Each structure stands twice: as C-alpha cells, then as structure tokens.
Amino acid sequence: MTESGLQSQAELVAQVEALLRQGKNVYQPLYNYPHGQSIPPLRRCDDRCAAVHAALGPDITGKRLLDVGCSLGYNTLYFVDRGMVGHGIDILERNVALCRMMQCFTPGEVRFEQAALTHSLVDDIAPGTYDVAFFFSVLHHIIETHGLTHVQELMRTVLEKIPVIFVELALRSETPPPGYTWDAHLPENALTLFETCGASEITLIGHFPTHVGPVTRPLYRITVRADG
Numbered sequence: 001m002t003e004s005g006l007q008s009q010a011e012l013v014a015q016v017e018a019l020l021r022q023g024k025n026v027y028q029p030l031y032n033y034p035h036g037q038s039i040p041p042l043r044r045c046d047d048r049c050a051a052v053h054a055a056l057g058p059d060i061t062g063k064r065l066l067d068v069g070c071s072l073g074y075n076t077l078y079f080v081d082r083g084m085v086g087h088g089i090d091i092l093e094r095n096v097a098l099c100r101m102m103q104c105f106t107p108g109e110v111r112f113e114q115a116a117l118t119h120s121l122v123d124d125i126a127p128g129t130y131d132v133a134f135f136f137s138v139l140h141h142i143i144e145t146h147g148l149t150h151v152q153e154l155m156r157t158v159l160e161k162i163p164v165i166f167v168e169l170a171l172r173s174e175t176p177p178p179g180y181t182w183d184a185h186l187p188e189n190a191l192t193l194f195e196t197c198g199a200s201e202i203t204l205i206g207h208f209p210t211h212v213g214p215v216t217r218p219l220y221r222i223t224v225r226a227d228g
C-alpha cells in the first residue's frame with residue numbers, strides 16, 4: 001500500500017473509533033470491518049441474521065429490505081452481502097455515519113439514512129417499495145415515548161405496504177439498564193402490538209439473548225395473508 005493509502009486507512013480507523021466513542025453504546029459488531037473494534041459490541045447479530053435468512057429462504061437476491069433502527073448497519077449489510085438491496089434507517093446521526101463508513105466494506109446496493117419511524121414516514125412508503133422490513137428491538141423505544149396504540153397503528157399501516165416483516169420484541173419481564181423505563185410501558189403479551197393488524201400470520205422463528213439480562217427476546221415473522 002502507498003503512503004497516502006496507509007494514511008487514509010489510518011484516518012478512517014481514527015474516524016470510526018471516534019464515532020464509536022461518541023455514542024451511548026456500541027450495540028452491534030461492525031460488519032466486515034477489517035480493522036478491529038476497540039469497544040466490543042453489546043450483543044452479536046449473526047445468530048438473528050442466520051435465523052432470519054433461514055426463514056426467508058435461499059432465494060433472496062434482489063429482494064428489497066427496509067431495516068428500521070439499523071444501529072451500526074450489521075443486519076442490513078449481512079443481507080446486502082447475500083444479494084438483497086438494503087435501506088437502513090436510524091434516528092441517530094452517529095449511527096448513520098458509522099453505517100455509511102461500513103458500507104464500503106460490503107459490495108452491493110445499500111443506502112443509510114437518518115430518519116425516525118413515524119406515521120408520516122410510513123404513510124410515504126409506496127406499496128411495492130420493499131419486500132421485507134426488519135424491526136429488531138426498536139419498537140419498545142417508540143412504545144415508551146408514544147404509547148402502545150401509536151405503535152399498533154404504525155404496524156397496521158406498515159403491513160398494508162410491506163408484505164413480510166420480522167420483529168424482535170423486548171419483553172415486559174426484562175429489567176432495563178438504568179435510565180430506561182420501557183418495561184413498564186410494554187403489554188403483558190408482546191404480540192398485543194399486532195392485535196389490530198387484521199389477518200396476519202405470525203411465526204416465531206427463535207429467541208435471542210441480549211445484553212439486558214437473562215430474558216431472551218422472541219423474533220417473529222409476520223405476513224399478511226393474500227386473502228387478508
């Protein structure tokens with residue numbers, strides 16, 4: 001490598017490290033990042049990605065994915081690496097900046113945007129834009145700030161526009177880290193969230209450990225039936 005190449009690589013590593021230190025936490029591993037990660041991630045992602053991949057089936061090339069609350073981009077990039085077209089959104093500027101840096105290490109079509117999951121964002125999705133959407137461990141944050149009914153309505157509209165969604169749900173039985181109170185806002189039955197979505201098929205595809213405690217989180221595939 002040339003001297004200027006080494007210099008720009010060193011600059012990139014320094015920028016990544018500075019961004020990692022900027023946030024409250026480092027939730028995910030950095031996908032395909034070859035320079036190591038000085039702050040270890042709070043949790044792994046490969047376990048959930050492998051289970052979701054198995055549930056999607058082998059033929060995912062060209063399928064369009066929306067990953068809501070994409071964090072550092074691991075889950076989006078895992079599927080872009082396997083042929084999907086990715087669109088990751090996250091509310092935090094720092095997360096999106098890291099995602100955009102990480103996308104250089106994975107070939108394929110992907111874009112990351114800073115955006116919040118809101119009614120206007122969902123209303124603006126034209127049906128047919130996405131084949132699949134992920135909502136992994138993000139909805140409890142929105143329930144905490146906007147309430148259960150708000151998120152039930154969001155999910156009903158999402159399912160009118162996107163035929164298959166995967167959701168990982170935090171549970172009321174968890175003990176959140178200090179400073180978080182989302183447990184008190186969650187329903188006893190996590191699937192209450194989808195009670196108003198009409199005719200849908202809900203399939204449990206696994207339970208996954210988190211950094212929060214011993215309680216594992218369920219991950220579901222939710223589809224609207226053709227006759228729904």
Ligand SMILES: C[S@@+](CC[C@H](N)C(=O)[O-])C[C@H]1O[C@@H](n2cnc3c(N)ncnc32)[C@H](O)[C@@H]1O
Pocket residue numbers: 027028045068069070071072075089090091092095115116117135136137138141142168
């Ligand atoms: C607990 S992390 C989960 C990250 C990732 N989905 C996963 O499971 O590996 C929640 C993520 O959602 C983002 N987030 C929180 N509220 C959001 C909102 N209203 N719209 C979009 N992203 C949000 C946070 O910035 C964070 O990156």
